[in-house]
Amino acid sequence: MGTFEFLLQGVAIAAQPMNLLYALIGVTLGTAVGVLPGIGPALTVALLLPVTYKLDPAGSLIMFAGIYYGGMYGGSTTSILLNTPGESASVVTALEGNKMARAGRGGPALATAAIGSFVAGLIATLGLAFIAPFVVKFALSFGPREYFALMVLAFVTVSAAFGDSTLRGLTALFVGLGLAVIGIDQQTGQARLSFGIPDLLDGIEVTTLAVAMFAIGETLYVACQGDRIPEKVEAVKGSVWMSKEDWARSWKPWLRGTFIGFPIGAMPAGGASIASFLSYSTEKQFSKHKDEFGKGAIEGVAGPEAANNASAAGTLVPLLSLGLPTTATAAIMLAGFQQYGLQPGPLLFATNPQLVWGLIASLLIANFMLLVLNLPLIGLWVKLLTIPKPWLYAGILLFATLGTIGANPSVFELGMLLTFGLLGFAMRIFGYPIAPVVVGLILGPMAEQQLRRALAISQGDVTSLFMSPIAAVLFAVAVLAVVVPLILRARGKGEVLSQFAANED
Amino acid sequence: MKHFFLASLIAGAMALPAFAADYSIIAPAGPGGGWDQTARSLQTVLQDEKISGSVQVINVPGAGGTIGLAQFASQNSGNANALIIGGYVMVGAILTNQSPVTLKDVTPIARLTGEYEAIVVPAASPIQNMQDLVTALKADPGAVSWAGGSAGGTDHIAVGLIAKAAGVDPTKINYIAYAGGGEALAAILGNQVTAGISGYGEFEAQVKAGTLRLIAISSAERVEGIDAPTIKEGGLDVVVENWRMVAAAPGLSAEQVAAINADIEKVVNSDSWKEILKTKGWQNTYLAGDAFKAQLDKDVASTEAILKDIGLVK
Numbered sequence: 001m002g003t004f005e006f007l008l009q010g011v012a013i014a015a016q017p018m019n020l021l022y023a024l025i026g027v028t029l030g031t032a033v034g035v036l037p038g039i040g041p042a043l044t045v046a047l048l049l050p051v052t053y054k055l056d057p058a059g060s061l062i063m064f065a066g067i068y069y070g071g072m073y074g075g076s077t078t079s080i081l082l083n084t085p086g087e088s089a090s091v092v093t094a095l096e097g098n099k100m101a102r103a104g105r106g107g108p109a110l111a112t113a114a115i116g117s118f119v120a121g122l123i124a125t126l127g128l129a130f131i132a133p134f135v136v137k138f139a140l141s142f143g144p145r146e147y148f149a150l151m152v153l154a155f156v157t158v159s160a161a162f163g164d165s166t167l168r169g170l171t172a173l174f175v176g177l178g179l180a181v182i183g184i185d186q187q188t189g190q191a192r193l194s195f196g197i198p199d200l201l202d203g204i205e206v207t208t209l210a211v212a213m214f215a216i217g218e219t220l221y222v223a224c225q226g227d228r229i230p231e232k233v234e235a236v237k238g239s240v241w242m243s244k245e246d247w248a249r250s251w252k253p254w255l256r257g258t259f260i261g262f263p264i265g266a267m268p269a270g271g272a273s274i275a276s277f278l279s280y281s282t283e284k285q286f287s288k289h290k291d292e293f294g295k296g297a298i299e300g301v302a303g304p305e306a307a308n309n310a311s312a313a314g315t316l317v318p319l320l321s322l323g324l325p326t327t328a329t330a331a332i333m334l335a336g337f338q339q340y341g342l343q344p345g346p347l348l349f350a351t352n353p354q355l356v357w358g359l360i361a362s363l364l365i366a367n368f369m370l371l372v373l374n375l376p377l378i379g380l381w382v383k384l385l386t387i388p389k390p391w392l393y394a395g396i397l398l399f400a401t402l403g404t405i406g407a408n409p410s411v412f413e414l415g416m417l418l419t420f421g422l423l424g425f426a427m428r429i430f431g432y433p434i435a436p437v438v439v440g441l442i443l444g445p446m447a448e449q450q451l452r453r454a455l456a457i458s459q460g461d462v463t464s465l466f467m468s469p470i471a472a473v474l475f476a477v478a479v480l481a482v483v484v485p486l487i488l489r490a491r492g493k494g495e496v497l498s499q500f501a502a503n504e505d
Numbered sequence: 506m507k508h509f510f511l512a513s514l515i516a517g518a519m520a521l522p523a524f525a526a527d528y529s530i531i532a533p534a535g536p537g538g539g540w541d542q543t544a545r546s547l548q549t550v551l552q553d554e555k556i557s558g559s560v561q562v563i564n565v566p567g568a569g570g571t572i573g574l575a576q577f578a579s580q581n582s583g584n585a586n587a588l589i590i591g592g593y594v595m596v597g598a599i600l601t602n603q604s605p606v607t608l609k610d611v612t613p614i615a616r617l618t619g620e621y622e623a624i625v626v627p628a629a630s631p632i633q634n635m636q637d638l639v640t641a642l643k644a645d646p647g648a649v650s651w652a653g654g655s656a657g658g659t660d661h662i663a664v665g666l667i668a669k670a671a672g673v674d675p676t677k678i679n680y681i682a683y684a685g686g687g688e689a690l691a692a693i694l695g696n697q698v699t700a701g702i703s704g705y706g707e708f709e710a711q712v713k714a715g716t717l718r719l720i721a722i723s724s725a726e727r728v729e730g731i732d733a734p735t736i737k738e739g740g741l742d743v744v745v746e747n748w749r750m751v752a753a754a755p756g757l758s759a760e761q762v763a764a765i766n767a768d769i770e771k772v773v774n775s776d777s778w779k780e781i782l783k784t785k786g787w788q789n790t791y792l793a794g795d796a797f798k799a800q801l802d803k804d805v806a807s808t809e810a811i812l813k814d815i816g817l818v819k
Contacts, residue, residue, distance in 0.1 A: 043564075046541065143697035144681075184568060186682050189601045189656030189817050198575050201568035201602055268691030322694065322711070409565065410576065453681050457650050457697060 006353055007129055010361030019062050020365065022055065026063035027369045030070020035077050036403065044071030045332045058358055064336055065362040069121065069370050072312060076113050076305055081106060081384050083214045084400050088206045088442050089272035089308045092280045094214055095435055096293070096300030103296050106382040108242045112250045112298055113305040114374045120258040120306035121367040124313030127262050129360050132317045139267040139318065144454035145465045149474035151447035154274055156478045157281040158439050172432050176440020179204050187452050199412035206442055208404055212417045213434045215400040217424020219393045250302040253283050257306030265314020271327065272311040273442050279307035313363065320356060529561040531589040533573025540570065540590045543617065543749050546781045550772045557768065569598020575606040581754035585761040592749035594658045596808050600818050601657040608801065612753040612762060615769050616797050618782065619748040619790035622663045622723035623705040627696050628716050635721045635739025638700060639671045646677035652689040652698040656682040657817045659747040660702045662808060663723055665815040670741035675814040693717065704747055705731060706786045748790055766793055
């Protein structure tokens with residue numbers, strides 16, 4: 001049987017009424033748990049995996065796929081509505097999505113996230129079915145130096161995409177990079193800048209920083225304004241559905257996000273956060289509405305959400321074809337597969353075709369269920385924002401705190417949350433963008449580790465960094481990304497550029 | 506009717522002690538890893554075998570388990586319902602992080618499972634066996650790059666022991682630390698490094714598919730079902746086992762410790778536990794009581810010695 005027949009057979013099994021019900025239950029459970037702030041997809045899957053053990057293999061795979069996709073989508077809902085990202089990949093979603101929500105466009109933001117996730121999930125799952133072997137080959141050609149080049153590209157494009165002042169953007173980025181070196185150095189096992197505090201040994205948790213900077217800083221900022229500012233939060237302005245213009249502005253970012261997310265997700269050290277960052281800066285480049293970025297541009301939700309979901313399907317490429325779990329979520333999935341006596345790896349497609357295609361078909365079904373479940377719920381979700389402002393922000397504070405304690409029950413973590421909240425508050429007052437701080441904390445350690453691995457392997461030879469064709473191309477693109485705007489500016493187009501540069505807040 | 510309710514309430518209350526304890530298990534790592542899986546497996550068996558009524562797993566990630574350990578020891582003194590998962594990686598992490606809380610501050614109950622280290626090279630590598638690898642290592646230690654898990658962990662310690670046994674200065678080894686076996690595996694498959702070292706389970710599928718060559722396993726004797734010589738057969742006296750254990754809170758009475766020991770023994774002897782070990786590829790290395798404590802002291806001493814040799818502990 002060819003690929004296509006296997007897939008059809010898988011879909012036929014997954015589309016049986018009982019299995020559809022399992023998919024619906026899975027998606028509902030996943031969304032419900034994923035919506036809790038601070039709980040990312042990994043923890044959602046870990047908590048709910050035992051539920052699937054009671055079913056037959058087909059049913060449990062299907063429910064599992066539902067939980068997985070539901071958990072991811074639930075996370076973006078809280079990012080958009082409450083500005084409390086539950087994992088590093090939803091940081092970008094919170095950036096534009098929450099601005100949209102507070103401008104009364106929470107409905108379209110949630111809708112573009114849901115439909116974008118669906119489109120990306122659909123294309124990426126089909127990609128998983130048909131081109132996984134080729135993608136794996138490409139992904140494995142990435143060694144430390146190629147990853148380092150990719151990180152450099154991400155740094156350059158992302159820091160250029162944030163804020164209207166390069167200096168302020170870079171300052172914020174370096175605050176993040178400074179925070180990133182705290183903790184045990186992975187290559188030597190030695191503690192850095194931890195000042196003897198055990199809680200700092202593992203570095204600063206990205207979600208703690210993101211929730212503090214976004215949610216707590218925001219709440220303090222709103223609180224200190226008192227009654228002086230007019231009521232800015234509008235629950236619903238216009239339709240809760242996407243307008244014709246929203247569709248027109250969303251479909252290209254969905255596709256671009258998918259094509260950025262899938263290959264990067266398939267890379268063993270890629271991951272959804274890099275994909276969502278790159279998608280965000282790409283959308284800002286391509287958008288005709290650059291002035292809206294930082295104020296709630298729908299492209300800035302559509303692209304990264306699609307990239308996030310495509311990257312999740314991309315993660316399954318190394319998992320299924322190499323047995324390589326590249327994220328915490330994938331590691332839990334691996335544990336799940338082993339329950340059915342399924343050993344992911346190079347032989348899986350040959351030894352267990354029914355189960356593999358069953359899983360891929362389940363993902364398609366779960367993806368569809370997610371849309372069915374969530375589109376009608378959007379009207380309900382945005383009602384959250386009609387809560388009077390003091391209550392809403394009190395609620396945000398409560399959930400931000402609960403989420404942080406839930407993920408890491410420690411008093412010190414709570415102290416960090418509040419300290420970073422104050423930092424975010426101060427940065428807002430003085431007009432510094434806050435997203436680069438989070439970006440620095442996420443990308444900094446990855447870039448550092450990859451650079452040091454590359455140099456250790458080459459025994460200190462710096463030129464070897466540029467000796468691989470892939471790395472050389474990536475470095476060249478990064479250089480172009482810096483140089484081209486400078487040339488444009490020198491040729492008198494600077495005004496256009498600065499007009500495009502949006503205010504972060 | 507009233508009496509009936511009362512009676513059933515009393516009966517219910519009397520029935521409760523049949524479930525000895527409602528355990529809460531701390532997995533001192535994020536979800537997905539070996540400790541988390543051990544904690545959740547223990548949870549499943551304790552509940553399914555009706556040894557405990559309800560069992561809760563709490564993830565306290567960080568710093569090789571020392572964060573969770575410190576929190577566990579300080580908050581649970583005298584609490585007979587609290588358990589923590591730990592293992593060999595924790596022994597190393599306590600030393601490299603100079604953790605103020607050590608395994609002496611908790612009550613070790615039993616060693617549960619273990620996994621041996623496997624040394625692999627890419628299929629295209631000119632290195633055919635352990636002797637080839639040792640020859641290359643002796644010629645230029647820096648030119649042999651090893652991919653494995655976190656610095657100071659079991660994988661790193663094993664490489665240090667191999668270098669030492671081969672007469673190579675352990676501080677000269679070129680060890681490339683990855684966040685986990687998965688990321689390291691990608692580097693090995695992509696021919697980025699000379700050799701890879703991690704738990705056998707991480708490499709099993711690739712070895713069977715022929716994309717990796719398994720050149721040695723770190724057990725004392727050959728392991729059934731694994732087609733590879735031991736490091737000993739390769740001429741180096743090195744045996745490493747990455748074991749996992751369960752420990753209880755400090756300040757417990759002898760009866761309380763005995764009760765926990767009995768519960769864990771029931772788990773280990775149950776069919777569902779054996780089934781889990783089989784599906785996850787874990788070796789049963791159950792060792793409890795004083796024998797375990799003696800073994801633990803031995804492991805701590807030898808780990809400290811090798812970490813000093815590698816230069817990770819001063």
